[in-house]
Amino acid sequence: MRKDESPRLRSIRLDPWIIVSIAVTAAYALFLLYPLIALLSKSVIGKSGGASLEYFTSIFTKAYYGRAIMNSFKVTLAVTAFSVLLATPLAYLTAVYKIRGRAALEILILVSSMSAPFIGAYSWIQLFGRSGAVTQFVKTAIGWRMPDIYGFPGIVLVMSLQLYSLVFMFVSGAFKSMDNSLIEACESLGCTGIRKFARIVLPLLLPTLLAGALMVFMRTFADYGTPALIGEGYTTLPVLVYKTFMSETGSNDSLAAAISVIAVFVTTAVFLLQKFVVNRKKFTMNALHPIHAKSLKGAANVFAHLYCYIVVALAMLPQLYVIFSSFRKTSGKLFVPGFSLASYITAFNTVGKTITNTYLLGFAAIICIVVIASLVAYVVVRRPNPLNTALDVITMFPETVAGSILGIALLISFSKRPLLFSGTAFIMILSYTIRRLPYTVRSSSAILSQISPSIEEASISLGASGAKTFARVTLPMMMPGVISGAILSWIMIITELSTSIILYSTRTKTMTLEIYSQIIRGNDGIAAAISSILTFSTIIALVIFFKVSGKKEIEI
Amino acid sequence: MSVPITFSKVVKKYGANTIIPELTLKVSDGEFFTLLGPSGCGKTTLLRMVAGFNSIESGTIMFGGQVINDMPPAKRNIGMVFQNYAVFPHMTVRQNVAFGLTNRGLSKDEINERVDRILETTRITEYASRMPDRLSGGQQQRVALARAIVIRPNVLLMDEPLSNLDAKLRLEMRNAIRNIHNTMGITTIYVTHDQEEAMAVSDRIAVMDGGVIQQVGVPKAIYQRPANMFVANFIGRSNALDAELLLENGAAKLTFGNGTAVDYGVYLDGGARSQKVRVSVRPEEFIVSKSGEGLSGVIESSVFLGLNTTYFIKLFNGDIIETVEESSIDSILAKGTKVSLRLKLDKINVFTADGKISLTKGGSVNA
Structure with a gap:
């Protein structure tokens, strides 16, 4: 024994x-x-010192707080969607087709991912804000007042062009581990073009896309700098929390804590939902034959190159302008x-x-x-x-x-x-x-x-x-x-x-x-x-x- | 509908590297044809040219009367089975098998009916609603096979389909593949490096090396009458002995180093001249005895394998050769025993000294 x-x-x-x-x-x-x-x-813990839900009640009864929560949702969903929509075709094109200067593009994307989103916001304001360089130029040249960049569209623009880079890196990695035999099997069975993308490539990418999307969601939801700079009254949760907590005209720790608790519940719910979906959609792949990039011909080639260059150039624009300004x-x-x-x-x-x-x-x-x-x-x-x-x-x-x-x-x-x-x-x-x-x-x-x-x-x-x-x-x-x-x-x-x-x-x-x-x-x-x-x-x-x-x- | 495949002067190049120089071959309608060779011999490259995943630099490949060089894979009506199965991991077995049919816009009823039938044929009906990650390798390979044949392809292409399976499953699957071919009769090109597997399933085999077809023939011919020393060594095991061929007064004498001479006239190809030759003798083509007649040697070691006993024998000239004998009930010949070896003349093959051309009747490249 x-x-x-x-x-x-x-x-x-x-x-x-x-x-x-x-x-x-x-x-x-x-x-x-x-x-x-x-x-x-x-x-x-209420003002009296005992247990109380008074802060939560005031959050849910005052439109000001409710609006900030809704704003955060709208911004976050829009940014997540746009980032995925920008990055997926980019990753697909660079993985499957020969794109000139692909290595340089990847490095630029990497560099742009390492910039803080609010710097992008600041730079976009410098270019397209009320007194921005481009806005002023267009106004004096053709007398046209460009649409306003502040608020919701500005936040979405800045955050999407910043965070698409994360999705790109995720999805590019997924293409590297994708088995080319699956794509060939699909083609040999008579399925090509957009149907191939929709029925095979996209489902195979889905777990990675969801992982990337979750990261974008969390970063956008938590971002303070961008909405603070370019939001102009379009208040999101982090801004609200910060203002409530740090306000010089009477900070309110408890109220800030209550808003925080709600935010944590929301993000945890999203997190669990994502895990649930990924667990149902996950599978294993053995990449015996990795994908080799092929050359495209004619108009399709031109279009593919234009797409890649324009997206990366737009994302790099704020950083380039900042360097120029410096x-x-x-x-x-x-x-x-x-x-x-x-x-x-x-x-x-x-x-x-x-x-x-x-x-x-x-x-x-x-x-x-x-x-x-x-x-x-x-x-x-x-x-x-x-x-x-x-x-x-x-x-x-x-x-x-x-x-x-x-x-x-x-x-x-x-x-x-x-x-x-x-x-x-x-x-x-x-x-x-x-x-x-x-x-x-x-x-x-x-x-x-x-x-x-x-x-x-x-x-x-x-x-x-x-x-x-x-x-x-x-x-x-x-x-x-x-x-x-x-x-x-x-x-x-x-x-x-x-x-x-x-x-x-x-x-x-x-x-x-x-x-x-x-x-x-x-x-x-x-x-x-x-x-x-x-x-x-x-x-x-x-x-x-x-x-x-x-x-x-x-x-x- | 199944079609014959004709390769004429097909060339494959990667940059300046020629992988396949001018290859010509005809695969008959409904034939089970195997490309066999060591890795890097160009067999998979050739298969992928038929599938349309590799370009063809020059020459033509035809399905029936139609040149398919520039036809995209999706239009060729091929079924392909991949080495790693390539079963779509996000679809059930049924969805995988139905995939090719839905691309062809068939009605739901017809799809269901055809899928049911093929699941039955490949014996995977019970797994129809499973996801691939819950299938064994053999089951996944059956799904891949079902998916490829359910579309009734003109040509079925298989790229080392059994190489990822364990030995027992490999045996079972190759019988299944052969049976399915017998019932469906689709022209099939099968790629493998396993000679036993090739002989078990094929109607004909092409042995390839360095992008060149070394021999095409039925399995029996390839084994018994190899066209050159490469084929003799690659298919089964062979011992190579140096000898001299002397044609004199209508007799053809084959003389070995120790003076042993045999008359090979009956089996010699008509065009052969007197020359130094290389003789390929398979282990089972020796007769080991103590009679003193034939090539002399000494037993080096032995391996008892049950049915057979293998001997390694040091010949008079120092070469070590391998023989195989049906195990006898008597004791195994001990190390150091002096033996003599006779040859089964009807079975051995004689090649030119460089081993490139067979001098034996029936040992031609194309049969």
Whole structure:
């Protein structure tokens, strides 16, 4: 009997992964669950101090709040739809047909994805706003007043042209793993053209499209900067939450908390709905024969090229214009004819610290993310038990929590001793890590579940310890998945505004925050200069990534 | 309706690389024709040219009297079975099988009736409403086959359809494929690198190497009268022995290194001249004895396989050859036993010294 029991007991006692699971779960309980519960309790404790639903009642009875919720929905659905409609044909054309300059297009799309949406909003205003360059030109040239860019159409335009890049990267990846035999089988059975796309290609893409769409949905729903700049009274939920929480004319934490709770319920519902649909539509594919791009001929070729070039050019336009503006001569806050480097000099002199802040905070967060995500992915995939299932759910949950809401929750919870973190770099890194971990966990688990456990067993049978096996065998094999997730996390961190705008202090101000405050103050030259520095440093980071990894493209 | 397929001077190039130089071949109406060869020999390339997924750089491929070079795959009325099945993962078995029929705009009743019948023929009726990820490899392959033949194609193309299956299923599926071909009678081109599989299913086989057809013939001819040393080695196992052919006074003497000479006149092709030759002897074409008559050798090792016993024998010149004997109830010949080997002259094949041309009657490239 002893002999039978001892191996089981030993494996329970000695499995160090249990410690990993417990440690990460404890950290999440303190840094995520506790703040969220604090937020929830704040929303249901009335002015009198007892339990009350008065804040919820006032939200649902005042048209002002209801309208913001509806606005958020309208904007989010429109942006999600447009992003998918823009990106899917683009990914299809570049995967299936030979498009000249395809590599350059992919890099441009990648670069544009790493820009913060509100910078796009600012740039579109500079071009097509009331006193925008193009608007003024058209007005003086032909006397025509262009339609207004502010409000709903502006937000949708800016966000779609920004976030289509994420869908593109997802769908392009799906085309790379699509089995060409399926398409050939379809053709051999007499199905071509649009029918082929509708009956085979689209259904095969659906799980990926839904994943991309969900990401766009969550980002749009949570975005604060774009509606704040170009919305002009078209108030969305994050703007409302921010205004309510930070208002100088009497902030109302409880009301903000109540709005946040509603928003979290909504996004969680969408998240679960997406999971439900994906689970019903998912299937496995083995890409034995990847798709080879073919040449198109005649008008179809011209059309395909035009589509790709125009979409990418439109998406790049705001960034190009920002770079152009950054070199213009300024006088006070106004642009004057001629070019100079003055904006850059001012930017470096006054706000140089934000550049180092951005990278230090970003790197610290990404290191935490990579370490925690690969450990979490491992225990979730390889050690299925109730604790790890719970861990999977908790680490994924922040995806459905809008940034400003997480910001408020953290601030409410950690502004008192002994847990006084507000204003520190720690709380910034914490918020980045919690919010952006899910992407890396997901891609790491995906790759791990494709690696056969027998590889680890082989390593152990050859005498390597569990820790050594993880470090020398499992982790290197997981790396491609970890890295592609980390890149996505990185994109989200350096373009982050909505959480940090609530949590930052003067010592932890980042580039996106600085750009935003310079825009608000009307210092267009400096804002443009910092935006350009952000873009350039992104490109440098990408080049380093390509050099170090020896890769030619980034897969998500 | 099934059609014959004619290849005339077909060329396939990738850039400056010629994969298939001028290939000519005729596949008869209703024939089960196999392209057999090692990987990289151009067999799949040729099949995909018939399907329309690869371009044809020069020459023509005809279905019946119609040149199909520039016809898109969807218009060729072909059924294709892929190596990895290519069953649509988002459709049920029934939807997969019905897919080609719905593209042809048939009525619902007719589609249902034809799908039912083909599910019955391929014995997958019970899985009709399953999704592919809940099917085994063999079942998926049956779905792929059903999907390809339900459209009543002019030509059925199969690209290594059994290579992803385990040995037992492979055997079962190849019988199923053969039976279905017998009932449907569709002209079929089948690609494989497995010679046993090729012989089991085919009416005729083309053995390919380097984009060139080495021999075309019925399975029996390919095995027993290979056209060159490549075919002799690729199909089954062969030992190669050097010898000298001497034609004198109407007799054809085959002399081996140790002086053993045999008269090969009866089996020699009419046009053969005296020359150095290479003789291909399959393991079962030796008669091992202790009589001292024939090629001398020493037993190196033996493998008992039940039905047969394989011996590895070191010949007088140091070559190691392999023989196979029906296992006898007596003890196995021990290592070091001196033996002599005679040849079954009716079965061996004689080639030119470079191994490229057969000097044996019936060993021509086209049969």
